[in-house]
Amino acid sequence: MTTAPAKPATALDQAARDPVIEELGFPTDPNNLYLQTVSTMLEAADVIDLKHRVRIILGQPKNEIMVHFPVKMDDGHHHLFKGYRIQHNNALGPYKGGFRYHEDVHLDDVKSLALLMTMKCALVRIPFGGGKGGVKCNPRALSEGELQRVTRRYCSAIADQIGPEVDIPAPDVGTNAQIMAWFADTYMMSSKDHHDGIRVVTGKPVEFGGSAGREKATGQGVADVLAEMLPGVGIPVQGMSVSLLGFGNVNSWAGRILQDMGAKIVAVMDHTCGLRNDNGIDMHKLATHSEANYGIKGFAEADEIGEEDFYRTTVDVFIPGALEQMIKAKQAEWLDCKVMAEAANAPCDPSGDRVLSGKGVEIIPAILANAGGVTVSYFEWLQNKSSVVWDAAQVDRELNRHMCVAARRTLQTRDKNKCDLRTAAFAAALEHIGAVYKVRGIFP
């Protein structure tokens, strides 16, 4: 991987003039996440001269499902919840993508994440399209019983529009394997196929059809991509310094795996505080502490630091693995890293992206860096379909192969088109989708 020249303008600057944006009547707020995501896609579409008909199809999701459902809370009152399921594109296979429980779930954000899933599956060449869902709620404020009732009602509300060959949800922010088990059970109880219904969702517990290696898969994929790409910019994984934004499922695993590969994690920040230790923070101990305390605050073997100190910590690799658009111009100015590997989807807003590109930071885009989760979800779906069980070594081997091939595909597309890695990853995905539309045609 050799460093690409800094981009003269962001995808947004470029695509604000794109006629497809006008044609589809998009919001004008430049920080709107959906506008940002479509703009990136359209910039890559220009690079490969993608057909207009494919651009407009991908510019909007096929289906936007919004539901409202009442749930009886522990104190006896009923609360009305709002849920979404966005089915972006299914040209390559069933819609695929997680659902999240978070207070800030909004339609345009879920649409963006669904579009990114379409791109991710196409880049890694797994036979799925893109989807995403969510329920507007604070899972930390719900009891276990309430969480279960919300999950079962959300599943019932969208059950007619999903299915093992139609749309396959998975975990995301605020959801986990237990929630997937309740979701699958609800679907199976009302499905004619009953046991085959288990494939309606991935990320299930291993004892209930889940795959070995799924829990760590996204973090493992981040580590696999870094190991494949960093030698190209002269950074050996052994001894490299890393900072982590977010320490949930993805980054706690990425941190543990990278430490085991010889990297030194010197700074971590989550919603509770920032931590720094220039000698390295033990990721295994921190993961145990974080699980017990719902956050990293109070960990004794590192100094507590504020937001600015966290971002200013000099590192080789910065891995954002929290929420979308957290890195704005201010945080990007503070950042002192050579490479940013996007474990989270769209971690920068357009202004943050612009600052980082201007500083020459090499950005490994989310559709490549965090594709490990959906890849192992595909393995889980395959195992359920064929009633076989892979061991952890087979999962790791196949995941590594998919991630390394996708990384090389992105580099080759970058070199061929002389663009940055984000544009290259989208272009490589769009080439595949465009080729499928070419041979399938558009009905009628």
Ligand code: NAD
């Ligand atoms: P998670 O809920 O397990 O963890 C989220 C982390 O973000 C937590 O550590 C939380 O403390 C932190 N966070 C939240 N608000 C913060 C703030 N204001 N400041 C600092 N930290 C904050 O979620 P996850 O599953 O690890 O997902 C993280 C990101 O990775 C999301 O963007 C998600 O869409 C993406 N992703 C997840 C998967 C997966 O398999 N879980 C797959 C692909 C992409």
